[in-house]
Amino acid sequence: MKILAALQxxxxxxxxxxxxxxxxxHSTVYDRVRKMEQQKxxxxxxxxxxLEKVGFKNILAMMTIYTDPKETESVAEKxxxxxxxxxxxxxxxxxxxxxxxxxxxxxxxxxxxxxDYVAPLAGVLRIRTSIITRRLKETHFLISSYLKGxxx
Amino acid sequence: MNxxxxxxxxxxxxxxxxxxxxxxxxxxxGTSAASLKEFMEKINExxxxxxxxxxxxxxxxxxxxxxxxxxxxxxxxxRLQKFGLAGEALRDQLYLTVSxxxxxxxxxxxxxxx
Numbered sequence: 317m318k319i320l321a322a323l324q325x326x327x328x329x330x331x332x333x334x335x336x337x338x339x340x341x342h343s344t345v346y347d348r349v350r351k352m353e354q355q356k357x358x359x360x361x362x363x364x365x366x367l368e369k370v371g372f373k374n375i376l377a378m379m380t381i382y383t384d385p386k387e388t389e390s391v392a393e394k395x396x397x398x399x400x401x402x403x404x405x406x407x408x409x410x411x412x413x414x415x416x417x418x419x420x421x422x423x424x425x426x427x428x429x430x431x432d433y434v435a436p437l438a439g440v441l442r443i444r445t446s447i448i449t450r451r452l453k454e455t456h457f458l459i460s461s462y463l464k465g466x467x468x
Numbered sequence: 469m470n471x472x473x474x475x476x477x478x479x480x481x482x483x484x485x486x487x488x489x490x491x492x493x494x495x496x497x498g499t500s501a502a503s504l505k506e507f508m509e510k511i512n513e514x515x516x517x518x519x520x521x522x523x524x525x526x527x528x529x530x531x532x533x534x535x536x537x538x539x540x541x542x543x544x545x546x547r548l549q550k551f552g553l554a555g556e557a558l559r560d561q562l563y564l565t566v567s568x569x570x571x572x573x574x575x576x577x578x579x580x581x582x
Contacts (some may be wrong), residue, residue: 423493
């Protein structure tokens with residue numbers, strides 16, 4: 317768990333550096349990381365890019381899709397297939413919902429995607445879409461926070 | 469009008485080609501129409517804000533022209549934009565325009581009905 321926490325903080329650090337922090341042998345860290353990669357505990361190593369700084373002016377929106385309970389899973393799966401959709405969640409609140417974060421070049425493209433791809437999906441009852449105007453925080457769940465006792 | 473043309477305009481299109489009524493960008497009301505007759509009926513049911521949203525974006529004329537293939541009605545709907553109508557006045561005028569067209573397609577002039 318501590319090796320994972322260290323990698324989440326900085327995945328570019330060497331096994332030697334991690335081993336030193338943990339008081340473990342380099343080979344132990346290497347073996348455990350390999351095992352976690354094989355078991356898909358570690359799914360991917362990627363780069364977080366500040367898209368605005370490299371000139372991408374995409375808009376982001378949160379969609380809440382009210383669905384027929386029989387079709388919720390299929391709506392969520394179809395959304396997950398679309399490249400415009402960055403994240404998909406389902407929820408069992410008062411009504412069965414699918415929530416999705418969507419990226420589009422502009423408002424017209426966003427509307428076209430919702431009208432041409434999402435609304436026609438079988439089981440979609442109605443859709444609320446909110447365009448994100450300001451992002452105050454964006455992070456992933458960090459194992460190090462959990463280890464420090466911050467049960468989020 | 470050629471009966472084949474009328475039948476084509478009056479057909480029910482598949483759900484991916486239906487018209488979906490929104491009230492603003494990305495906000496779908498849950499109402500859709502897959503034929504000219506259904507479109508006319510739904511004009512009377514949806515929030516007038518939805519009619520305003522679609523008329524002035526050109527969505528109605530685009531759907532009527534591309535999905536139903538009725539260029540004449542698309543032109544009539546486009547003309548409505550010039551009047552700057554809103555709310556119930558827009559609903560009434562749009563309903564009148566579509567219902568007249570539907571009536572003409574279903575019973576062309578000169579057709580004797582028994």
